[in-house]
Amino acid sequence: MTLQEQLNSFKEKFQKQVPAPVLEIMHKATEELRNSGILEHVPKEGERAPDFQIHYPQGKKVKLQELAQQGPVVISFYRGVW
Numbered sequence: 001m002t003l004q005e006q007l008n009s010f011k012e013k014f015q016k017q018v019p020a021p022v023l024e025i026m027h028k029a030t031e032e033l034r035n036s037g038i039l040e041h042v043p044k045e046g047e048r049a050p051d052f053q054i055h056y057p058q059g060k061k062v063k064l065q066e067l068a069q070q071g072p073v074v075i076s077f078y079r080g081v082w
Contacts, residue, residue: 003072003074007074049064049075050064051063051064051065052064
């Protein structure tokens with residue numbers, strides 16, 4: 001199964017579990033972001049991301065390029081609590 005197929009499957013399962021009013025809020029927030037013009041300033045699919053380091057709560061540090069050496073990396077950014 002490709003990564004895209006896995007993501008599509010996850011999305012489908014997620015949407016079946018979330019109450020309709022919550023999904024509506026999430027879709028509305030996504031549409032507001034799209035309409036804000038933010039997509040003009042984000043990296044495009046296939047662009048190389050700059051290397052950065054994150055800190056896990058347990059104190060461990062990891063760099064993006066270290067993860068990328070192990071295989072494809074998916075980065076997801078959350079705006080906060082829905």
